Amino acid sequence: MALISGFLAIIITLGYLAVVYAFRASFRELRSATWWFAMGFAILAGTIILRAMYWDVGMPLLRLWYPETAAQWTDATRGRAINIVFSLMKMTAFLCALKCRKELIPPEERHLWPWWKAWMHPKAIKLLPWYR
Numbered sequence: 632m633a634l635i636s637g638f639l640a641i642i643i644t645l646g647y648l649a650v651v652y653a654f655r656a657s658f659r660e661l662r663s664a665t666w667w668f669a670m671g672f673a674i675l676a677g678t679i680i681l682r683a684m685y686w687d688v689g690m691p692l693l694r695l696w697y698p699e700t701a702a703q704w705t706d707a708t709r710g711r712a713i714n715i716v717f718s719l720m721k722m723t724a725f726l727c728a729l730k731c732r733k734e735l736i737p738p739e740e741r742h743l744w745p746w747w748k749a750w751m752h753p754k755a756i757k758l759l760p761w762y763r
Contacts, residue, residue: 636687637688637689638649639683640687641688644680646679648676650672651672651673651677657669664735665731667728667730667731667734671727671728671731674724675721677719677720678717681717681720682717719763729747729749729750730749732746732750733749734748735745736749740752
């Protein structure tokens with residue numbers, strides 16, 4: 632099972648790296664909506680890659696080749712405490728997504744919508760079209 636998970640993690644890594652590479656042109660215009668979107672996606676993809684490589688490739692190989700070191704590392708990080716790092720990276724990604732949303736608000740209204748409230752713009756659109 633670890634072999635399948637590790638193999639899938641490597642495939643996922645290659646796929647995400649290809650998508651991030653495909654968005655490389657979006658990083659030219661700093662702090663635009665496209666830049667924030669691409670940056671958020673790159674951070675999220677990086678988080679997914681690092682988490683998969685850590686849990687599905689790195690730790691199984693460490694347990695296989697160096698079981699004592701794996702046990703010490705698990706004790707030092709309290710097992711899953713390393714996920715705090717991955718969660719902080721995910722939070723950074725959604726911050727970028729909110730900044731992107733703010734940049735998509737028309738310039739004349741943008742000053743009324745800070746990044747933490749930008750997801751609510753515009754107020755008149757309902758998610759369910761039949762609910763009024």
